[in-house]
Amino acid sequence: MFERVLIANRGEIACRVIRTCRRLGIHTIAAYSQADADAQHVRLADEAWPIGGPRPADSYLRGDTILEVARRTGAQAIHPGYGFLSENTGFARACQDAGIAFIGPNPESIDAMGSKAAAKALMEHHDVPLVPGYHGENQDGAYLAEQARKTGFPLMIKAASGGGGKGMRIVRSEKEFADALASAQREAANAFGDTRVILERYVEHPRHIEFQVFGDKHGNVIHLNERECSAQRRYQKVLEETPSPFLNAQRRAAMGAAAVAAAKAVNYVGAGTVEFIVGQDGEFFFMEMNTRLQVEHPVTEETLGLDLVEWQLRIAFGEALPLQQDQVHARGHAIEVRLYAEDPEQNFLPGSGKLLRLRLPAPSDHVRLDGGVIEGDTVTIFYDPMIAKLIVHDIDRPQALQRLREALAQSEIVGPKSNIAFLERLARHPAVVEGRIDTGYLDRHLDEFLAGEETAPAHLLFAAATAALLQEENQVSANASDPHSPWASADAWRIGHAGKRIVALSLREQRYEIEAHGYAGDYRLNHGEDTCQVHGARLDGATLSARFDGESRRVPMQADAQRVLLHDADGRRYSFTRAAAFAWESREGTGGNQVIAPMPGRIVLVKAKPGDQVEEGQELLVMEAMKMELALKAPRAGIIESVSAAQGDFVEADAVLVRFEQAAG
Incomplete structure (x- = not known):
């Protein structure tokens, strides 16, 4: 086996490869950009070397620099992870020429499958069905x-x-x-x-089902079953699972055989994924082959009890496949979702910033976490904003979905906005639960998965206020030098009248004020015309228990000085922000008179100029940020006064890009 391996990647996949290498006793070498000097993959590796600036083109895409680090450190092999150089023929060939093993397919296979056009032409000659x-x-x-x-x-x-x-x-x-x-x-x-x-x-209402394939240097090729990735938004996978709820044994066998035929057509070596479009009638068509490890590979590992990175290492070293096709036996059902720093309510706008809190479920036999950041790390603007992959496994699909719901309920990200609440709604949606989702379902029915203008029901407001009161009282008592002193009490008692406190909470820009009387778990709460008597309230870890108007209830709950997070009986998430009791700072909007950059990025297209008369919703600029294009549109109809950015400019978040002339009147 290799003794020294360089990982030419970052984030979650670099950490994933390092863990397997460490288990096998392989010395790991990390490469990092200026933006990643303090990243987790740098800290986990046995040694780490800088390779350039924060932009991928200045670091992780610099194959010559990475190869030089490999030579200087005595690396015998390079694992490219996924993305960046993982499917770069030139880099794979350069590794080969340098006598360094590329942990992936040979350059000819990447060439053949790296171009969708060339791959389709090749598949035509090997009887693999095409669209x-x-x-x-x-x-x-x-x-x-x-x-x-x-x-x-x-x-x-x-x-x-x-x-x-x-x-x-x-x-x-x-x-x-x-x-x-x-x-x-x-x-x-x-x-x-x-x-x-x-x-x-375009196949209407298709499903996306892919097959994991592996080949070795001895001519053996097998598949490791399928993964269904039909839950997608704008062609980005949101939920992946195996086995597919759509396939029966006959369809699985036919698609598996086609996947193996596709891999054999290019003498494939290593891990690859053959992706198919599947019609509602079960007819399937070759879509493409990814000549690398996929982001969603953990669901295959969980159902088969394998380490696919270990397979990659052993095959690259020259060993034969560990299993034959008839020895591949799956167990149970696995599902993966990706936790992202993004705002689903703002068209899934990618986010960046420091992770002030990153609370995730504890790993177990049923829950796996693959991440590349920890609490206190920063999600940068230069790379994909994925925070972690959450993988669950159980005996069947209903149990796995329940594991997923439980795991998501235990997750919280504070700092950049996240997609956790969106994933919770996804995991409970009938189309997902019943296994009838297709690749366009989310885009057609996106409003069903978003919170929208959600307001808090009175009973949840009272539960959140109760938790806030208990947290506040516990904190005051804990900070007091004499816990028996009357000054250690947070009951708001005053001479001449009963104690009254205002608990101010905000949810999605809406402020709620709850008037509270009482102390130590017994309260009278008022909000507008709604009232509630609370008795015996206790906040224990992640649970609030109390009697609300005589009815005993247990509510999943997290509370601190900044926020209160709870779930209702249907599993819906409510994340309240604590606000000042007697002050409310309203944020003045910019009205409809300007367009600002929602995040740092580069302007790739300017479609308006001063003096133009534009309509509401008309596209004015296109910016590229965090590996995606964002269309910036006119907030209203009017005349443009000025445009402050040109094509190619890099702009900071909140920079004013377009100003409108003031509307008359």
Whole structure:
């Protein structure tokens, strides 16, 4: 086995590879950018070396620099993780030329499958079913438009290189094609440095099912069953699971055989994933092959009891596959979701900032966490904002879904906004529970998964206020030098009248004031016309227990000086922020007179100029931030007074980019 391995990646996957290497006694070498000097993968590795600036192009995409570090440190192999250089033919070949093992497929396989167009051409010759479309070399716009007409609408435009939803657009009519093509090519150029696209007939309401394949240097290829990834938003996977609730034994066998045939067609070595589009009638079509380990590989590991990174290391070292196809036996059901720093209520805008609190469930036989950050770390603007992967496993799908709900309820992220509440609603939605979701379901029904203008019911307000009162009293008592002193009491007692306190809570910009009388778990609470008598309240760890108007209830609850987090009887999350009792600072909005940058990023397109008359919702600028394009639109109809950014400019968060002339009157 290798003695020294360099990990040419960062974050969660780098930490994941390091853990397996440590278990196998392999010395690990990390590479890091300026932005990652204090990152967890740097701290976990046996040694770590700087490789450049914070932007990927200045660090993690610099294959020459990474190879130089490998030479200087005596690394025998390089694990590329996923993303960055993991599917870069030039880098794989450079490793080969330098006598350093690339822990992945050979360059020829990456070449064959790295281009969606070339892969489809190859699959045609090996009887792997394909979706009708165009995957040729002629990329002239007029020619592509002609091929689009021949393919028929609706169709999908896809970047010929890369994946992850970048450079993909659904086009439903001919008049939309030119703009969609330009947008897809621009995004593909930014993500992959390649503007080539392919066209495919769009399969309505498809499912996305992929098969994990492995090959060795001795000609053996097997599959390790499927993963269903149909829960997607804008082609980004949201929930992944195995086994698929859609497949029966016959369909699984047919798709598995096609996946193995696809891998054998390129003499595949190492871990790969063959992805299929599956129609509602069960007909399946080859979509692409990812020549690397996938983000969602843990669900396969949990059901098979394997370590796929260990398999990668052993195969790269020259060993044969540990199992034959008939020895692959799955156990139970596994589900993975990704915890992101993003705001689902603001079109899933990626976030950044310090993780003031990162509370996750304890790992167990049923719960696994793969992360690359800890509390106190910073989610930067330069990379993907994933915080952790949460994987659950149990005997069947209903039990696994319940494990997922429980694990999410125990999770809390404070600092940048997160998608936890969105994932909780996802895990309870009938389309997910019943296993009938397709790849476009979330985009068609997104409002069903968002909180919207949610208000807090009175009984939850009283429960949250009770927890806040108990937390406050416990803190005052704990900080007192003499716990028996009357000054150690937080009951708000005053000479001549009973004690009264105001508990101020805010939820989604709405402020609630609850008037409280009482102390030590016995309170009379008022909010408007609603009242409640609370007796015997106790806050114990993650649970509030009390009698509310004589009815005994137990509420999952977390409370501190800044916030109160609870779940109602249906599992819905309510995260209240503690506010000053007698002061309320209203944030003045900017009205409709300007457009600001929602986060740091680079302006890639300016579509307006001073003097332009624009309509509400009209796209004014396009900015690139955290690996995605954001369209900035006019907040109202009006005349543009000034534009403060040019194409190529890097702008900071909250920078004013466009100003409108003041509306008359």
